[in-house]
Amino acid sequence: MKWSQLADQPCSVARSVSVIGDRWTLMILRDCFLGIRRFDDFERRLRISRSIIADRLKHLVDEGVLRRDEYQQNPVRHEYRLTDKGLSLHPVIMAIVHWGDTHYAGEQGPPLLHRHRACGCDFHPVLACSECGEPVGPRDVEVRTGPGGV
Amino acid sequence: MKWSQLADQPCSVARSVSVIGDRWTLMILRDCFLGIRRFDDFERRLRISRSIIADRLKHLVDEGVLRRDEYQQNPVRHEYRLTDKGLSLHPVIMAIVHWGDTHYAGEQGPPLLHRHRACGCDFHPVLACSECGEPVGPRDVEVRTGPGGV
DNA sequence: CCCCCTCCGTTCTAAATTTGAACCCACGTT
DNA sequence: AACGTGGGTTCAAATTTAGAACGGAGGGGG
Numbered sequence: 308m309k310w311s312q313l314a315d316q317p318c319s320v321a322r323s324v325s326v327i328g329d330r331w332t333l334m335i336l337r338d339c340f341l342g343i344r345r346f347d348d349f350e351r352r353l354r355i356s357r358s359i360i361a362d363r364l365k366h367l368v369d370e371g372v373l374r375r376d377e378y379q380q381n382p383v384r385h386e387y388r389l390t391d392k393g394l395s396l397h398p399v400i401m402a403i404v405h406w407g408d409t410h411y412a413g414e415q416g417p418p419l420l421h422r423h424r425a426c427g428c429d430f431h432p433v434l435a436c437s438e439c440g441e442p443v444g445p446r447d448v449e450v451r452t453g454p455g456g457v
Numbered sequence: 458m459k460w461s462q463l464a465d466q467p468c469s470v471a472r473s474v475s476v477i478g479d480r481w482t483l484m485i486l487r488d489c490f491l492g493i494r495r496f497d498d499f500e501r502r503l504r505i506s507r508s509i510i511a512d513r514l515k516h517l518v519d520e521g522v523l524r525r526d527e528y529q530q531n532p533v534r535h536e537y538r539l540t541d542k543g544l545s546l547h548p549v550i551m552a553i554v555h556w557g558d559t560h561y562a563g564e565q566g567p568p569l570l571h572r573h574r575a576c577g578c579d580f581h582p583v584l585a586c587s588e589c590g591e592p593v594g595p596r597d598v599e600v601r602t603g604p605g606g607v
Numbered sequence: 608c609c610c611c612c613t614c615c616g617t618t619c620t621a622a623a624t625t626t627g628a629a630c631c632c633a634c635g636t637t
Numbered sequence: 638a639a640c641g642t643g644g645g646t647t648c649a650a651a652t653t654t655a656g657a658a659c660g661g662a663g664g665g666g667g
Contacts, residue, residue, distance in 0.1 A: 308503060308504045308505050310480055313480065313484075314561075317568045318487070318557075318568055318569075319553070319554045319555075319556075319557025319558045319561060319562065319567060319568060319569070320483065320484065320487040320550065320553055320554055320557060321484065321487075321557075322557045322561040323553045323554070323556050323557035323560075323561070324480050324483050324484065324553070325480075327553075327556075328478070328479070328480040328483050329478070329480070330460060330463065330474050330475075330478040330479070333470065333474050333478050334463075334470065334471065334474065337468070337470040337471075340595065341600060353458060354458045355458050389595075392560055394595045395556060395559060395560070396556060397584065397594070397595040398548075398552040398555070398556075398582065398583075398584040399549065399552040399553055399556055400470065401552075401584055401593075401598075402548040402549040402551075402552045402584075403469070403470055403473045403474070403477075403549055404469045404470055404473070405469075405548070406469075406473050406477075406545060406546060406548075406549055407468075407469025407470060407471075407472045407473035408469045409545060410473075410542055410545075411464075411469060411472040411473070412469065412605050413605050415604040415605040416603055416604035416605045417469060417603045417604070417605050417606075418467045418468055418469060418602070418603055418605045418606040418607075419468075419469070419600055419601070419602060419603050419606060420600070420601055420602070420603040421598050421599070421600055422598070422599040422600075422601070423586045423588065423589065423591075423593055423597060423598065424597050424598070424599055425586070425589065425591060425593075425597055426586060426588055426589035426591070428586070428588035428589065429588075430586045430587045430588045430589075430593070431587045432548065432584050432585070432586075432587070432593065433548075433584075433585045433586070433587050433590075434547065434548040434551055434552075434582050434583075434584070434585075435582070435583045435584070435585035435590075435592070436573045436575070436576060436578070436580045436582075436583070437580045437581045437582070437583050438573065438576055438578035438579075438580045439573065439575065439576035439578065439580075440583075440585070440590070441573075441575060441576065442585070443551075443573055443575075443580070443582065444547070445490065445539075445544045445547040447573060447574050447575055448551075448571050448572070448573065448574070449571070449572040449574055450491060450569055450570070450571055450572075451569070451570055451572070452568070452569060452570070453566055453567045453568055453569050453570040454565040454566035454567070455562050455563050455565040455566045455567050455568045456567075456568040456569060457568075
């Protein structure tokens with residue numbers, strides 16, 4: 308199987324991964340959630356070649372994860388902002404951050420803290436059930452074939 | 458920046474991505490959560506070359522995400538199982554699945570359904586606050602530098 | 608007017624990675 | 638003995654990436 312065929316698999320992980328499952332794409336999305344919007348801010352933060360940044364941004368725009376908005380004319384300049392579809396990746400990024408915080412933070416603690424505005428506490432993300440609201444662990448889930456399955 | 462330098466960044470996303478931010482690695486982890494354990498079951502499901510599978514499995518074992526257990530002798534055979542560190546990737550995989558279900562499911566619906574054993578309902582994952590238990594959206598989070606930050 | 612700077616890319620070649628196919632080995636089976 | 642199976646390793650070829658150079662449209666200073 309090739310990367311390009313991933314999108315056609317009857318599997319939501321495969322379809323998602325074909326869009327966002329790339330190291331630099333995930334780093335760009337991290338920056339988007341931190342408010343980065345301009346090409347050369349991405350470049351400064353990532354220190355990778357511009358061709359890769361251009362390629363990934365274009366891909367994300369094509370997929371509807373980012374929007375390319377004009378923010379000035381003369382000369383025309385664009386900024387890249389998360390669409391609703393892009394914002395819905397928030398749980399993915401938060402889960403990845405939390406896994407890194409848990410297993411790779413140095414002695415001093417995590418590089419970033421996240422405060423929940425509603426309750427005012429620093430928090431970490433918990434996976435909860437949409438139906439009952441209780442936390443869900445790996446053993447609490449029973450997987451079975453759905454309507455779109457094989 | 459190179460991939461190998463990602464692990465040294467003061468950023469939990471970068472550190473996580475250096476371990477799991479690879480298309481095939483994510484596909485392998487998906488299969489692990491579905492109960493796949495043996496080399497050639499991974500091969501049959503992914504249809505990619507064995508060298509890639511061997512490489513990714515070794516990498517995940519080195520990182521402590523999978524454990525390589527002997528399950529028979531004569532000849533000796535191993536199976537790959539999630540460690541606790543690996544199991545703690547569950548929210549990441551669930552978040553990715555849900556994003557794919559939301560944006561890429563066909564007309565018939567998602568390929569797989571997930572039932573929460575505790576409440577008996579088919580559910581989707583919700584990102585909740587560890588402190589107050591309420592759902593958390595992208596706008597509800599205030600990020601600031603933590604103790605391990607620059 | 609001329610030169611240089613910024614922002615935002617594109618293009619090109621060399622270097623690195625990824626891939627699939629072929630090979631290997633130890634056993635078990637016919 | 639010949640063949641099949643589980644579980645890999647090796648290696649040349651295809652793909653991706655890196656990084657530097659190039660471009661271009663406007664703005665600012667002299």
